[in-house]
Amino acid sequence: MNKTGVGASVIKPDALHKVTGRALFAADITRPGMLVGKVLRSKVPHAIIESIDILEASKFPGVVKILTADDIPGPNGVGIIIKDEPVLSKDKIRRIGDALALVAAETEEAADAALQLIRVVIKEIPAVFDSVEAMLPNAPLVHNNNNNVLNVRKIRKGDVEAGFAAADVIVENRYLTQRVEHAYIEPEAGVAEYDGSMVTMWVSTQNTHFDRKEVARTLGIGVNRVRVIQAVTGGGFGGKLDISVQCYLALLAYYTGRAVKMVYTREESMISSGKRHPYIIDYKTGATKDGKLIAVKITIIGDTGAYASYGPAVLTRAAVHATGPYEVPNVYADAYTVYTNNPMAGAMRGFGIAQMAFAHESQMDQLAEKLGISPVEIRLINCLRPGSVTTTGQVLQHSVGILATIEQASGQAQTICENCWEWGDKSMKKRGLGIGCMWYGIGNTGLPNPAGAVVDWLDDASVNLMVGCADIGQGSDTVLAQIVAEELGISYENVTVVSADTMVTPDGGASSASRQTYISGNAVRLAAIEAKKIPLEEAGIMLKQDRANLTFKDGMVWANGQPTGVTVKAVLASCRMKGKLTLGSGWFNPETTGLDLETGYSSPYATYAFATQVVEVEVNTGTGQVEVLKIIAAHDLGRAINPVLVEGQIEGGTSMGVGYALMEEVITARGKIQNPNFSGYLIPTVLDVPEVTSILIEDAEPTGPFGAKGVGEPSLIPTAAAIANAVFNAIGVRIFSLPITPEKVLSALTEKKAQS
Amino acid sequence: MNKTGVGASVIKPDALHKVTGRALFAADITRPGMLVGKVLRSKVPHAIIESIDILEASKFPGVVKILTADDIPGPNGVGIIIKDEPVLSKDKIRRIGDALALVAAETEEAADAALQLIRVVIKEIPAVFDSVEAMLPNAPLVHNNNNNVLNVRKIRKGDVEAGFAAADVIVENRYLTQRVEHAYIEPEAGVAEYDGSMVTMWVSTQNTHFDRKEVARTLGIGVNRVRVIQAVTGGGFGGKLDISVQCYLALLAYYTGRAVKMVYTREESMISSGKRHPYIIDYKTGATKDGKLIAVKITIIGDTGAYASYGPAVLTRAAVHATGPYEVPNVYADAYTVYTNNPMAGAMRGFGIAQMAFAHESQMDQLAEKLGISPVEIRLINCLRPGSVTTTGQVLQHSVGILATIEQASGQAQTICENCWEWGDKSMKKRGLGIGCMWYGIGNTGLPNPAGAVVDWLDDASVNLMVGCADIGQGSDTVLAQIVAEELGISYENVTVVSADTMVTPDGGASSASRQTYISGNAVRLAAIEAKKIPLEEAGIMLKQDRANLTFKDGMVWANGQPTGVTVKAVLASCRMKGKLTLGSGWFNPETTGLDLETGYSSPYATYAFATQVVEVEVNTGTGQVEVLKIIAAHDLGRAINPVLVEGQIEGGTSMGVGYALMEEVITARGKIQNPNFSGYLIPTVLDVPEVTSILIEDAEPTGPFGAKGVGEPSLIPTAAAIANAVFNAIGVRIFSLPITPEKVLSALTEKKAQS
Numbered sequence A, B: 001m002n003k004t005g006v007g008a009s010v011i012k013p014d015a016l017h018k019v020t021g022r023a024l025f026a027a028d029i030t031r032p033g034m035l036v037g038k039v040l041r042s043k044v045p046h047a048i049i050e051s052i053d054i055l056e057a058s059k060f061p062g063v064v065k066i067l068t069a070d071d072i073p074g075p076n077g078v079g080i081i082i083k084d085e086p087v088l089s090k091d092k093i094r095r096i097g098d099a100l101a102l103v104a105a106e107t108e109e110a111a112d113a114a115l116q117l118i119r120v121v122i123k124e125i126p127a128v129f130d131s132v133e134a135m136l137p138n139a140p141l142v143h144n145n146n147n148n149v150l151n152v153r154k155i156r157k158g159d160v161e162a163g164f165a166a167a168d169v170i171v172e173n174r175y176l177t178q179r180v181e182h183a184y185i186e187p188e189a190g191v192a193e194y195d196g197s198m199v200t201m202w203v204s205t206q207n208t209h210f211d212r213k214e215v216a217r218t219l220g221i222g223v224n225r226v227r228v229i230q231a232v233t234g235g236g237f238g239g240k241l242d243i244s245v246q247c248y249l250a251l252l253a254y255y256t257g258r259a260v261k262m263v264y265t266r267e268e269s270m271i272s273s274g275k276r277h278p279y280i281i282d283y284k285t286g287a288t289k290d291g292k293l294i295a296v297k298i299t300i301i302g303d304t305g306a307y308a309s310y311g312p313a314v315l316t317r318a319a320v321h322a323t324g325p326y327e328v329p330n331v332y333a334d335a336y337t338v339y340t341n342n343p344m345a346g347a348m349r350g351f352g353i354a355q356m357a358f359a360h361e362s363q364m365d366q367l368a369e370k371l372g373i374s375p376v377e378i379r380l381i382n383c384l385r386p387g388s389v390t391t392t393g394q395v396l397q398h399s400v401g402i403l404a405t406i407e408q409a410s411g412q413a414q415t416i417c418e419n420c421w422e423w424g425d426k427s428m429k430k431r432g433l434g435i436g437c438m439w440y441g442i443g444n445t446g447l448p449n450p451a452g453a454v455v456d457w458l459d460d461a462s463v464n465l466m467v468g469c470a471d472i473g474q475g476s477d478t479v480l481a482q483i484v485a486e487e488l489g490i491s492y493e494n495v496t497v498v499s500a501d502t503m504v505t506p507d508g509g510a511s512s513a514s515r516q517t518y519i520s521g522n523a524v525r526l527a528a529i530e531a532k533k534i535p536l537e538e539a540g541i542m543l544k545q546d547r548a549n550l551t552f553k554d555g556m557v558w559a560n561g562q563p564t565g566v567t568v569k570a571v572l573a574s575c576r577m578k579g580k581l582t583l584g585s586g587w588f589n590p591e592t593t594g595l596d597l598e599t600g601y602s603s604p605y606a607t608y609a610f611a612t613q614v615v616e617v618e619v620n621t622g623t624g625q626v627e628v629l630k631i632i633a634a635h636d637l638g639r640a641i642n643p644v645l646v647e648g649q650i651e652g653g654t655s656m657g658v659g660y661a662l663m664e665e666v667i668t669a670r671g672k673i674q675n676p677n678f679s680g681y682l683i684p685t686v687l688d689v690p691e692v693t694s695i696l697i698e699d700a701e702p703t704g705p706f707g708a709k710g711v712g713e714p715s716l717i718p719t720a721a722a723i724a725n726a727v728f729n730a731i732g733v734r735i736f737s738l739p740i741t742p743e744k745v746l747s748a749l750t751e752k753k754a755q756s
Helices: A015-020 A055-059 A108-117 A160-166 A208-219 A246-256 A266-272 A311-320 A353-371 A375-382 A402-413 A476-488 A519-543 A568-577 A643-662 A719-731 A742-755 B015-020 B055-059 B108-117 B160-166 B208-219 B246-256 B266-272 B311-320 B353-371 B375-382 B402-413 B476-488 B519-543 B568-577 B643-662 B719-731 B742-755
Strands: A035-041 A047-053 A063-067 A099-105 A119-124 A149-157 A169-176 A189-194 A199-203 A226-230 A260-263 A279-287 A293-305 A330-339 A431-441 A451-457 A463-467 A495-499 A550-553 A556-559 A562-567 A583-588 A608-619 A626-636 A691-697 B035-041 B047-053 B063-067 B099-105 B119-124 B149-157 B169-176 B189-194 B199-203 B226-230 B260-263 B279-287 B293-305 B330-339 B431-441 B451-457 B463-467 B495-499 B550-553 B556-559 B562-567 B583-588 B608-619 B626-636 B691-697
Touching: A035 A108, A035 A246, A035 A266, A047 A099, A055 A063, A055 A108, A063 A108, A063 A246, A099 A108, A099 A246, A149 A311, A160 A279, A160 A293, A160 A330, A169 A353, A189 A246, A199 A208, A199 A246, A208 A226, A208 A246, A246 A260, A279 A353, A293 A311, A293 A353, A311 A330, A311 A353, A353 A375, A353 A431, A353 A719, A375 A402, A375 A431, A402 A431, A402 A608, A402 A626, A402 A691, A431 A719, A451 A476, A451 A519, A451 B451, A451 B583, A463 A476, A463 A519, A476 A495, A476 A519, A519 A550, A519 A556, A519 A562, A519 A568, A519 A583, A556 A568, A562 A568, A583 B451, A583 B583, A608 A719, A626 A643, A626 A719, A643 A691, A643 A719, A719 A742, B035 B108, B035 B246, B035 B266, B047 B099, B055 B063, B055 B108, B063 B108, B063 B246, B099 B108, B099 B246, B149 B311, B160 B279, B160 B293, B160 B330, B169 B353, B189 B246, B199 B208, B199 B246, B208 B226, B208 B246, B246 B260, B279 B353, B293 B311, B293 B353, B311 B330, B311 B353, B353 B375, B353 B431, B353 B719, B375 B402, B375 B431, B402 B431, B402 B608, B402 B626, B402 B691, B431 B719, B451 B476, B451 B519, B463 B476, B463 B519, B476 B495, B476 B519, B519 B550, B519 B556, B519 B562, B519 B568, B519 B583, B556 B568, B562 B568, B608 B719, B626 B643, B626 B719, B643 B691, B643 B719, B719 B742
Parallel strands: A035 A260, A199 A226, A293 A330, A463 A495, A626 A691, B035 B260, B199 B226, B293 B330, B463 B495, B626 B691
Antiparallel strands: A035 A099, A047 A119, A063 A099, A149 A330, A169 A279, A189 A199, A189 A260, A279 A293, A431 A608, A451 A463, A451 A583, A550 A556, A556 A562, A608 A626, B035 B099, B047 B119, B063 B099, B149 B330, B169 B279, B189 B199, B189 B260, B279 B293, B431 B608, B451 B463, B451 B583, B550 B556, B556 B562, B608 B626
16 A cells, blocks of 8 residues: 555645744735735615715725726626626625725725725615515616526426325425625735736635636626635635635736735624525425335525525535435426525535435434334435435446445444433434435536646656646645555655646636545546656666566555566656656646536536544533533545545534524624624534544445545535534424524423423 | 847837836845855955864854855865856955955945955965966966866867868967956856745846756755746856856855845956967868968967866867867867866857967968968858758758858958958058958757757747746847747747846756857747647637647637637637636757767767858057958858847957957966956947847758857957958058067067068
């Protein structure tokens, strides 16, 4: 085995710089003569803009430039799916936080003063804040559309009414989920400069190559005139997929000819960035008496706020995954993406599925209860297997590890409490176990999403690797280097990575959709294979062997499975002596098909990750407080390239899941966030985070790099679902809306007492 | 024709930033907390180092670190051919300027004070300053070798004694050439920092990839732990091929953990950098009465000073090119590279051939005179043609344009003076015409010297190009972008170049040997062809055409030679819709063979450039002053990728040639440079530079990118030779040593008068 290659828990090379403060986040970057950039934002949710007067503000000492929508050289709109969000609002305000004007000033004080001095005359108009109301015919329209429904994603499989007719038990409920904040440690920030020909930008981002296109479009210049370099990024979780500071900085640098820095305050970050979509889920499940799921009908309404962001993709993923990791013959689902004047919702770790898991896993437990079988049993009966047909009609072939995750997570749970799965067990009144399962398609849903890479061997057989993939803390630089090290049979320390710099790395797509290990992982492997061609040939010449019999391993050439004593370094030296360079490029795009608009029929993902989490909670029936004591997380990720990083993902994801389940909620009133700071928006602290036992199921995916799939999002998705089930298991009441606050617990307990 | 592709005189994109001062040279780069680095240098030419005491200097306020040879983690020696130059001298000093210690301090003042306070105890030993003396058995030895002769390059072709026996006329002379300075506008400079794992360096250099290896070796770390980025470079001319500040900066950054800047003073630059080798050339030529060269015997002694630098390569090139661009059946040449305690000599534009051209062209004119034929005639009789066999036995096949350059340069000269070629013409007493021819093998001599490139199409069909090739002002970024634009059928503005950054660009080798247009030019073309594969396939699908019939031209797809109306941009968009990335890498290494050690037999270059220059001079017989009035420069460069840049090279090279011919000389006394500044070292000013008429002969080289060879060095090589011949033509005296100073002219005139 390559001691630092695939399967080794090598240390992230960026770790030391981060803990010692040496890492340069965007806010740490300075450039000569740099200005401060600020954004004037709307304080009302829906209004017509009558005028914006910058005259007085422009005269304030130290103010260098003020820009409004009229100054934008290119089209005034950004967005990954539809470009419905103005860079700067011109005619209309659609949410609190809409950008109205930009200021560049010599000092922060001057910039703040200018913001105060810009005179904006608006006329407020009726707004809509409820996603159901927004769908009504006479609702105020957020955009110039016929209605506020941006998209409806339909899934049609089998005959759902016939299915329900054949069902022995039916469970039907409405589930509500809340709007939540990514709460990355670093707010949005960047620095840009313009040299008369090229805009160069260092920015906190999850997708430099998308940013580049948006900036180029906004400035009306060629894509090759924009260089976006990812600054060290303090978390993203989907929230840094949208454009934030990028176009503002580019415009200010373009107009001033000077470097400009912009760093959002936490409040500005929370007000302007996309949130996890709040869902209204109507969920009806039918099963036969032997526990087989037979029909599912689901309606999902997702409030995407004032702009699309990733909304339609989030709701599409919700619809595709709506049944959970179970085979259901008859499915009918509609997922609505709806505009309101609320804060924008967009991509967030779990990407629309964490909400669904809460619903489908609550449904499964209720069905089990009705059928008198255990939560584990009902899942084992229904879970996907090789050969299963998914909701979109895709036949799963390989690496369908959900069964193993259920078995192993529930097996491990026996060490907590042997009989807790027995309903009504009173021996642990306030404690309970809950189970949650999930599946997650790796990569974008039925869309092209390639990634590229370049590998260049250096003279001493070390390697430079260029990848577009942004390492936002998840460790992709490390994992991709390990894949290259494994493929080339060299030590991981000998692979140096340059990532996410649009000038020198090929497009890697977004660090989202748990796709980078699988997609960029394949790309770097292909580039490494290409770069290995000439050295293998050369080794063949040196050893008088057919190159087909040769591999590189542990820095050595191996022939027919045996080390030869010739080092890879010697091979590279021999190449150089003959003037042979040894580099290669590669790219990978997963094989998928797009969704049929009427039925959703498709193979939208090349592969899926699976997981089961079991949680133990303790509920204080006096205060309503729920404490998560333990999480057992079994994840089928194909192959763990770096097990410690996988565990880090699982521990981080489950922590986020605990927050989602129990405490996190962006509270709004008439479109205004009431808790836009960490004083009012609570996230788990180290004291709230339980012990996590990670179980890695390596059901190798044949198309994955060394079998790998992904784990970034799966780690979060089932946690809240399992916690909700555990709460029920502990105290016999089921909460149908997230978060499961003490107030809801107490109120449910009171109601239950009243009913009994 | 692609309006900005091959053959177009597009403007260098770096030009504006250079003239407006926006370009960041190394001295302009600042990093947070940056220290000042300085070097303590020897003031004696040859000595034993007994001790270096840094104690007092270390205590000086503001001094952060002082390093001596004992602090070097890796091997203490640098050099392209042999690593005979210590980074810091430990036991022995071999020249004035040897580095003894390094200082890093908070301020320049503190650094200077520390230099004063370091106590060096040495014992001077006998030194040698004359290259002939240095070859004698009892000469002081500069290195621990048996003698001071570092290398002897031998050329043996035919039977030279039989050749002379058959000769009707013989001309035999000794020629002396001087040591000259590159006189780049920017002295050596750089900034380095070390983050605990990686050394990053911005430096003025001609070869980042060589620098990287030398720094890694000195620090004893992997090559992938060093990133060398070329700062904007203010000229090199060969002098920035050697290591200057690189290892010093790396050591200081490594030990202090802080950024360090080092900028040489002009004096330090002149004392420490390599010079053009002074030669002693004994040259004997025999010809038959019909003007055919029949035998040449040459001995060359090149004084390489205290260290090899490029010395053996310079003298090898001298030997290979010793006969000039003429076919000679019998050749015997020995070229000695000799160590002395003089300033180091190394690579300089012309690389050992400018000296030889002065000799062989002087010989040709003297032969012509003896034979009673014109200088043009003797050259036309003897010049190389397709099918000719060179001195090393190489049969020339294609692109042998010397004949055309002679014809066109001499033809153009008729416009100056119709009968000036007639010897003894008294109608222009003080004016004269002279002709000089040259040949120059493109690329390194019989050695591998590959270059690589990566081409990445962006979504809007613009392109990023990554090349290792350092643009030192010659315009390689521009030329390489034009080649890519031509190959891809897009506009040159749509190609953005990143060059000479070892982290993200493949090895390009040195910007030397007039090789980059040919070698990196081929590499970028191959990378572009690779990157074009998928788009061509896609265009084939779109147009239902065999991709073999398709090309990209003017941003359009052409089928069977006709535009189709489908844009390349649309093709790229179609690729992206299908998730296809479109990038490619490529590399090129010229096909050559190494020199036989006893005979020089080889094909050391894949192709040769040729040139003829005709100059008109006016000699003031009262003062001895020579003024160059006009230069006609006819260059066979295969293909002019960018004619204006070619003209720039020719104008720059001939100016340098004027300086070499008439005024430039590094004057030394006991190894000490007497004129280490531009007050004492004279270079041509704008008033010394004549009108230059460039004639571009495009005798396409089949292996070159669009036929191109090179022109950087050829432009300088024949100038001094032509001037020497013109001086003779004007005043009837021949000067056998460069530079042709007024003193030498007057003294020769006096001697001539005495003889007559």
